[in-house]
Amino acid sequence: MSLNKGEIVSVSGPLVTAKGMSDANIQDICRVGKLGLIGEVIEMRNDVASIQVYEETSMVGPGEEVEITGEPLSVELAPGMISRMFDGIQRPLQDFMDKTDSNFLERGVEVDPLDRNDKWTFEPKVSVGDEVTTGDIVGVVQESKVIEHRIMVPVGVSGKVTDIKSGDFTIEETIYTLETESGEKDFNMIQKWPVRQGRPVQEKISPEEPLVTGQRVIDTLFPVAKGGAATVPGPFGAGKTVVQHQIAKWADVDLVVYIGCGERGNEMTEVINEFPKLIDPNTGESIMERTILIANTSNMPVAAREASIYTGITIAEYYRDMGYSVAVMADSTSRWAEALREMSGRLEEMPGDEGYPAYLGSRIAEYYERAGMVHPLGNNGERVGSITAIGAVSPPGGDTSEPVTQNTLRVAKVFWALDSGLSQRRHFPAINWLDSYSLYSGRVNKYIGKDHDVKWPELVSRARVTLQKESELKEIVQLVGVESLSEADRVTMTVAAMLREDFLQQNAYDDVDTYTPLKKQIKMMEIILTFEDEARKALELGSYYDEISKGTVQLRERIGRMKYISEDEFDRFLEIENSIEDVMKEIVQKGGGSDA
16 A cells, blocks of 8 residues: 555544544545545544545445645635635636536535636736845736735745736736746745644734624624624524624725635525625625635535635635735634534534534634734734634524634623514614623724724613613513603613614615715714703703604604615705704794604
């Protein structure tokens, strides 16, 4: 038997054990059986290796050969990734379908992750004689209409530029040559990087700039910073996927990596069909011009599901190192954890809580720790890149005390608690404003306030207090009726209802309401709280709550329709704001009456 080959001993679903594997190392990629299925070594006992196979293993049996490649599971990083859909181990699904002439994944088919024939126009940014080191940008390629792909010196390489070309090249053709300590080396546009290893950076910096999603309940009450980590747990039907789709569509990032990890195929179909038609408000181009899709749906091999989130975050790190802000959506990490549990069970490891492996918490932490705002490697210390990781969690029955949710909450600083009760009442996004939290709120709200010259932290704090107070007053109302409340408390209930229905509730399928810029969010909040201020003044001047309620019917209707006013019609917001004081004055003067 050749030193670089082993022999299959047993097959258990996606887990294959092979003997004669003394040359293999943990995380090495192997070619399994006559079909050459892709597998990864996940355990070694003497010369017997346990191999996690990323393709269906039926008809593979003992005695067949296993070829050791000696390389870890890696992704190819080069121009040509944007607007494409890959599976969990970076096989391009469209190319796969074209090669096999089938809508299904055929086993043992090799497809290059990136097109070897496409030509890209390379424009150099350094000259012959320049000294360059890891992370320095040697040239650029216009990868899409909105993303300039920056070709960087690979990790661990430095030297003097002895030759650099310009013009049209494939990703495999040499574009520059460096004189290194070990001699002259040619470089093309491709870098390979092992997916389970984070790319090194110069330093991590504390995030404070908000990731503006256009979703009011998120941006206002529970913001996430660029470079932060957020989690969206919720039961089936509460709207996890819609929340992630909305963020993927509208977040003010340069690039989105969307990972469909173990979810239903129709959800990825919705992304494929819908995203190309959507226009990014920041660039005016199709959202697909800044999107990379990783699809490992529930009917695809379970082992590749475990690899998919690493594939996605590694691609994100590569663009982060170019100086871009990237959002990574993982939908859902529960399905990824289930893949871990299945493989752990087949390895006969000691189970932890609910059968998950004991290392579940550390794996989740490793993933979210790869998010962050950083200074990448390279001479240009001013370059800043970020990865914002947003993971959906699907706890069985909505029970957030289960292990995946709890381990995620330990590392993610934002918790958007989806509430099935809200979704049943058709309140979307169904994020519960009493259970959710964001540990970035203080820094982010100060940043927004300074950037927009408004006392934003105070406005947000007032809104939170009002919503909390409403929750307490509802308990009293249920016991003794609304008539038992004081006039001031009834105003609180009215303002809280306006915050809930006119501000927090948002229609993802309305052309205007689907996305709310920060400027509009601030003005909407100011108008609702101005209404509260003027209503309380009217109470102090002798008006009754019933008079205010009857006299502001039309005004409150206009405030309720604010969400459907485009940002371009900003004068209409000012008209509503200016009319509040006039209407309240008229109520006070008339001792009640109709709205003006």
